[in-house]
Amino acid sequence: MTIESSLSICRSASHASDPATAVRELRAGLDQPNIGLAVFFCSPHYDRQQIRQALLQEFAGVPVIGCTTAGEIGPLGYAENGLAGFSLSADDFEIETALIENLQDLGLDQGHRRAQAMMQKFQSRGFELNSNNSFGFLLVDGLSVREEALVSSIHRPLGDIHMFGGSAGDGLNFHQTQVYSNGQFHSDAAIFSLIYTTLPFRVFRTQHFEETDAKLVITEADPLRRTVTEINAEPAAREYAKLIGLEVDKLTPMIFSAHPVVLRVGGEIYVRSIAKVNEDESLSFFCAIEPGVVLTVAKGLDMVQGLLNAFQEVSKEIGPPQLTIGCDCILRSLEGTDTGLKSELAGIFEKNNTIGFATYGEQFDSMHVNQTFTGVAIGSRQA
Numbered sequence: 001m002t003i004e005s006s007l008s009i010c011r012s013a014s015h016a017s018d019p020a021t022a023v024r025e026l027r028a029g030l031d032q033p034n035i036g037l038a039v040f041f042c043s044p045h046y047d048r049q050q051i052r053q054a055l056l057q058e059f060a061g062v063p064v065i066g067c068t069t070a071g072e073i074g075p076l077g078y079a080e081n082g083l084a085g086f087s088l089s090a091d092d093f094e095i096e097t098a099l100i101e102n103l104q105d106l107g108l109d110q111g112h113r114r115a116q117a118m119m120q121k122f123q124s125r126g127f128e129l130n131s132n133n134s135f136g137f138l139l140v141d142g143l144s145v146r147e148e149a150l151v152s153s154i155h156r157p158l159g160d161i162h163m164f165g166g167s168a169g170d171g172l173n174f175h176q177t178q179v180y181s182n183g184q185f186h187s188d189a190a191i192f193s194l195i196y197t198t199l200p201f202r203v204f205r206t207q208h209f210e211e212t213d214a215k216l217v218i219t220e221a222d223p224l225r226r227t228v229t230e231i232n233a234e235p236a237a238r239e240y241a242k243l244i245g246l247e248v249d250k251l252t253p254m255i256f257s258a259h260p261v262v263l264r265v266g267g268e269i270y271v272r273s274i275a276k277v278n279e280d281e282s283l284s285f286f287c288a289i290e291p292g293v294v295l296t297v298a299k300g301l302d303m304v305q306g307l308l309n310a311f312q313e314v315s316k317e318i319g320p321p322q323l324t325i326g327c328d329c330i331l332r333s334l335e336g337t338d339t340g341l342k343s344e345l346a347g348i349f350e351k352n353n354t355i356g357f358a359t360y361g362e363q364f365d366s367m368h369v370n371q372t373f374t375g376v377a378i379g380s381r382q383a
Helices: 019-030 048-058 110-124 147-158 236-243 253-258 303-318 330-339 342-351
Strands: 003-005 009-014 035-042 064-068 072-074 077-079 083-089 093-100 134-140 163-167 179-181 184-186 190-197 201-206 209-222 227-231 261-265 268-272 274-277 283-285 294-300 323-329 354-359 362-364 367-369 373-378
Touching (some): 009 072, 019 048, 072 083, 147 367, 323 330
Parallel strands (some): 035 064
Antiparallel strands (some): 163 362, 209 227, 261 294
16 A cells, blocks of 8 residues: 655545454554654544554553544545554654543543643653644544534643644444543553654645624523524524525535534634534534524635645745544535546645545634634654
8 A cells, every 4th residue: 555754744544444454554664773663543434443452562661642544544535444654754744642531521631631641740750831832633433422522622722732633433323432542452542642743744624614694592502412402493404494595305414514513703704514413303412502692604715726725835935744633424425426526636735745524623723613614734853
């Protein structure tokens, strides 16, 4: 399989159907002296116990984290039914990684304490972290429904340090999503990595929507279940359908993908995607929605041009990325397939050395979002 590498970053992927062979091929592509961290993204197609056993054998002595996916992004762009990953050398990266378990019982200060302890570990080694030299990377069980509380809790002690991440996937099955740390796959858990480097980098996000004039006031909702019962004091599905000019029975996943709603915070918009219509005409979302929130129906723009523009801005700041760690919403991948644009998107990922996965949701700083690409682009050391 295609293998790419630089002085301190290696990228690789495998599409071997046998788990042991796939891990062996991935390991060969990620091999370098003094690996500080290896990260993999794993198709749910594989038997996880066999993947685990192969990881323990092939990566013995190497810190490894990863997660299951709804599709992988490898050296050649979009892929499925395989493994993709990267390794970072300890020569250019200082890394602290923490497993956060029992997300259902997550206290408001649990993520805060964990992130604060990680910051203190860096300080004890003489590293003063800030947004110019450090970033956070989060992988979380995509069916935990706890991303909002988790990212809010973790982000508080980081100060101006940016954080991004993705929610683990399970193809289109929505049955079991897991993260991997300490030699085990874990459900109801997350992995937070804090990474210091002297290489240039930029944490960024991109989406391809803009606001319309159609406003939605959430008048009744259950944030814990991510369900909205009433919009503008009317049954939620009926009112949403009216605002986009359709009948309730015409609402489909592709309609939701084309007409998400957005929340404006601090002058920026963040996408809140609808998952389905329920029998009682309530709407289930992929993000928690609070009563009283004002949302706006969005309309789609050119997804390919949006991705191109994002990478052009990144390259202006740091030069061509030698690695982009990317978390791309499964809804973007599905839209790319439906519109025939997936090969163009894959080409942009390939050109910008992207390794990542299709997610069940994305994280950016203190926000959990949908239909977004979030990531970090890492450049080369300046001469």
